[in-house]
Amino acid sequence: MKVAVLGAGAIGAYVGAALHRAGAEVHLIARGEHLAAMRRSGVRVLSPRGDFTAHPRATDDPYEVGPVDYVFLGLKANSYAAAGPMIRPLLHETTGIIAAQNGIPWWYFHRLPGPYQGHVIQSVDPGGAVTAALPLERAIGCVVYAATEIEAPGVIRHLEGTRFSIGEPDGSLSPRCTAFSGAMVAGGLKCPVEADLRRDIWIKLMGNIAFNPISALTRATMAGICRHRHTRDLVVTMMRETVEVARRVGCDPAISIERRLAGAERAGEHKTSTLQDLEKGKPLELDVILAAVVELADLTGADVPTLRAIHAVADLLDERVRQDLAATG
Template sequence: MKVAVLGAGAIGAYVGASLCRAGAEVHLIARGPQLAALRENGVRVLSPRGDFHTHPNATDDPAQVGPVDHVFLGIKATGYAHAGDLVRPLLHEDTTLIAAQNGIPWWYFHGLKGPYEGRRIESVDPGGAVTRALPLERAVGCVVYAATEIESPGVVRHLEGTRFSIGEPDGSISTRCTEFADAMVAGGLKCPVEPDLRADIWIKLMGNASFNPLSVLARASLAAMCRHPGTRSVVTAMMEETLEVAARLGCHPEISIERRLAGAERTGEHKTSTLQDLERGRPMELDVLLAAVVELADLTGAEVPTLRVVAAITDLLNQQVQPT
């Protein structure tokens, strides 16, 4: 099995190293100091589950890799619309695009029976740009339940979690999914193939749609927001509104808000990825995390006053930190 990891950052390099350990032919696509370190020393993973080292191929030119069986998208959703030129050289007739993104994916209504089947979500696929770059028929969803960080170029620190849930947009258990899942498991990861991946999407989105935007407004960690009565009540309201949108789309995640809050509080003084992006002057992933939920609320008639206010304020903030 030949796999390309487009965006070999903390998650991408961790997945690539694990697949390489399982015997897959892995090509990491990276740039800058990370690429130089990957070429020279490979990937070193530091983990409470045991350290390991692998040496996958590494390049900044997908044309040098050629067609692969699976492309694991380790880039942020903000880069999807511009990924077409990078992805194209990696494709053969049956290549799968495994999208490890937070938030609402561009393929959400693809293969979903019901009144919204085939509908495009403008906030995550503006003008169809993402669909043109990443064809819907190649898409496989992936919800990441792992925390990693780049300790130094080429060195990934695995903090917690090894589950990467994947699933077809139409809910089928496909050969392409089981093939990829088997390789992930052989590499030491959990990779269940879910017939209803959208439930996983909404469970994770309960936290991402609330904690992530609030963290940039409060400059606060997950634990701090949970301990503060005011922000805890705002988070609760945002989670309730998010679940209402999910319900109107026919999705009913089996997790309580209190359990979700307790899990976030146990994470401790962790900064959300959105806050980290703000501090580094990078565009924040607010469209797929929050704007999409508001758009879906408008589509379904759900009342989401708290989400709407936070979305407006953080959108203005995001415009101010966009690179010139």
């Protein structure tokens, strides 16, 4: 099995190291000091489950890699539309693209029976730009339940969780999913193939849609948001509105809000990825997490006043971050 990890950051390098340990031919595509360190010394994984070092190939040029069986996307979803030139050299006739993203994926309504089959969510796939870069027939969904961070260039700190749920848009238990799952398991990770991955997407999104923008707006950790009575109530309201949208597009997350909130609270003094991006001056990954659900509410007629309000102020914050980034070059 030949796998390219495009965007071999904290999650991508962790997955690549695990697959390499399982015997797959792995190519990490990265840049900067992190790439230089991985070329020099491999990927060092520090984990409560045991430290290890892997030495997959690392490059910044996908043409050096050539066609692969799977592309594992470790990029932020707001980078997908521009990823076409990096993806194309990695594709052969049957290459699968495994998108490890938060929020609503561009393939969400692909092969989903019902009134919205084939519908394009513009906040996720504006003008079909993501579909042009990542063809729908290649898409394999992935919901990540692992937390990692880059502790130093080439060094990945695994904090918790090893589950990477994957699934086909049409719900089939395909040979390509089964094969990739087997390689992940051999590398020490959990990788169930789900017949209804959309349920996992909404369960994770229930937390992301509330904690990510609130953390960016308040600079608070997940535990801090939960401890404060008013923000805790705000999270509950946002989760309720999100579940209503999910049900209107035919998916029942089948988890109580109390249980989902308790799971988030156990994360403790954890900074969400959106807060981390804000602190680094990076654009915020809010389109697929928040704007997409507001757009689906418009599509289905769901009443989501709280989601709309948080989206308005978070979108303004993201606009200012992008302006600052443009001004500093």
